[in-house]
Amino acid sequence: MNLSSLISNLLIPAKNEAMYTTYRTVSIVLIICMGVAAIAAIILVMLQPGNSQGIDALGGSSETFYGKNKGKSTEAKLKLATIICLVILAVFAIVFFIVQIDAIWA
Numbered sequence: 708m709n710l711s712s713l714i715s716n717l718l719i720p721a722k723n724e725a726m727y728t729t730y731r732t733v734s735i736v737l738i739i740c741m742g743v744a745a746i747a748a749i750i751l752v753m754l755q756p757g758n759s760q761g762i763d764a765l766g767g768s769s770e771t772f773y774g775k776n777k778g779k780s781t782e783a784k785l786k787l788a789t790i791i792c793l794v795i796l797a798v799f800a801i802v803f804f805i806v807q808i809d810a811i812w813a
Contacts, residue, residue: 730806737803744796751789756782 733806734803737799737806741796741799741803744792744799748789748792748796751785751792755785755789
């Protein structure tokens with residue numbers, strides 16, 4: 708038994724080549740999807756404005772039209788998109804770790 712077949716036997720969760728190809732394809736697709744979701748989440752978080760009001764916070768709060776309609780603003784849309792992206796990332800991660808269970812491929 709050579710080294711490459713030993714390593715291959717350790718990495719293959721399936722008994723035949725077709726199952727291994729399917730396993731590897733599903734794993735690679737899930738990893739790529741998780742990477743895209745993670746990069747999208749990072750970009751969405753970076754686009755969001757900070758919550759601090761700076762020096763304006765010392766003078767008290769003044770209610771503005773923007774403050775009253777915050778739910779309809781682009782800031783609210785960015786927050787919603789970030790939450791959706793992170794939920795998608797979590798689902799992909801859970802599915803990825805479920806796929807890694809050997810009993811599925813046996």
